[in-house]
Amino acid sequence: MIGITYTRKDIIRKVSNQLDLGNKEVKIILDEILDTMTGIFLEKHSILRLELRNFGVFEIKPTKANPKARNPRTNEIIYVPPHRKIQFKAGKILRKELKKEYQINK
Numbered sequence: 001m002i003g004i005t006y007t008r009k010d011i012i013r014k015v016s017n018q019l020d021l022g023n024k025e026v027k028i029i030l031d032e033i034l035d036t037m038t039g040i041f042l043e044k045h046s047i048l049r050l051e052l053r054n055f056g057v058f059e060i061k062p063t064k065a066n067p068k069a070r071n072p073r074t075n076e077i078i079y080v081p082p083h084r085k086i087q088f089k090a091g092k093i094l095r096k097e098l099k100k101e102y103q104i105n106k
Contacts, residue, residue, distance in 0.1 A: 008030065011030060012026045012027050012030060015030070037050065037058075041058070041060055041086065045060070046062050046084075047059070047060065047061055047062070048060040052091070053091070054091050054092075054093050054094075055090075055091050055094060056088055056089055056090045056091040056094060057088070057089045057091070058086060058087070058088050059086070059087045059088075059089070060084050060085070060086055060087075061084065061085055061087060062082060062083075062084050063082055063083055063084065063085055064082055065079070065080060065081055065082040066079070066080040067079050067080075
């Protein structure tokens with residue numbers, strides 16, 4: 001199954017066309033938004049939520065240590081320390097749209 005990948009440049013181009021702004025201006029805005037979000041995610045809280053209404057929620061959660069994890073390539077038993085992970089939950093509108101039946105474009 002072949003999918004499509006959008007990049008930062010694609011987002012900049014689409015927003016630039018929709019708002020009738022220059023690519024440089026939109027790039028600066030997008031970079032600032034992403035830098036701010038990254039800064040929020042890196043704050044030292046064990047549980048953190050970033051809620052974007054009508055889009056979704058990013059949540060940072062702690063994980064437990066796993067002293068008996070296995071490397072599948074070498075079968076070596078390794079210790080995985082506790083860390084934090086990020087999870088995204090789509091908002092109501094986005095979830096509703098994704099559940100609709102669609103036709104696959106070939």
